[in-house]
Amino acid sequence: MKDYINLLKKHNLKITPQRLAILKYLDTHYTHPTVDEIYNTLKKTNPSLSKTTVYNSLEILNTHHIIQPLHITGHERRYDLRKDIHHHFLCRSCGNIQDLDINCPNIKKIQEQGYNIEEVHGYFKGICLDCQKREETHK
Amino acid sequence: MKDYINLLKKHNLKITPQRLAILKYLDTHYTHPTVDEIYNTLKKTNPSLSKTTVYNSLEILNTHHIIQPLHITGHERRYDLRKDIHHHFLCRSCGNIQDLDINCPNIKKIQEQGYNIEEVHGYFKGICLDCQKREETHK
DNA sequence: ATTCAATATTGTAATCATTACATTTTATCA
């Protein structure tokens, strides 16, 4: 992406170093990070950063549909910069969340039933490819 | 369902009035209730009920795959007795969560890629049919 | 460049759902 400044301008959001750093972090890390992950990483290069700012920034970016929160693990919110519809895979073993590029043919059906759909969320839980390999190796 | 006693027996779980009440509640209310909803309702007819018991019971029923927790709203867990794969619709207006009987053709694809899938979760967010009608009426 | 008002950041305190834990009670079985 890169042009975080124009992205914020386009949404009439003020340009602040904190917001730019958070956007960049989400754009360059595909881990669907938690608030703590973002906070702890950015704190190193931006020591004055407050965790509240991370919460506030993520909230306003979400309000403007620049990012989306994920409620997958059930005990902590995670964030995703991608806004096109896609799905996720949560590995029970390593805890990582991967993107899955599949499209959902059910959306149309549901819309045809009259539902007004604004968001689509889908995820699978199981053992990812890497962890399966690792388990094979350790046998 | 009805035969909650045998369901618990089948899983070698002790039969307690609390567990039976919770099972019955989930079986007869399709609201995907929160812990508080369950607790507050059952408290009326079972005044000694403790919220911890509700948590514990839901936890053990989940462990035995009799129920499943839903992480849809993002700020509170909800529970669902149905164990066959289905999806949900969260209404932004009334907050209700409805069941959607659709099947996901992507499961096979993901499995063919080698993923070991243990759970499938999908939900849509938008405005439900009832709330759309209501909004029409109030115009 | 300077000023100013609106907005963002910060730190602390409060909240809410959930979990930990010790004690009492109950279910099950010999």
Next chain:
DNA sequence: TGATAAAATGTAATGATTACAATATTGAAT
């Protein structure tokens, strides 16, 4: 009916998130 393992209960602790007041910064007008 008693013994024992497990469950229920109540309170305290935890952890993520939110509320709020004070300070700092952004962006626009001058």
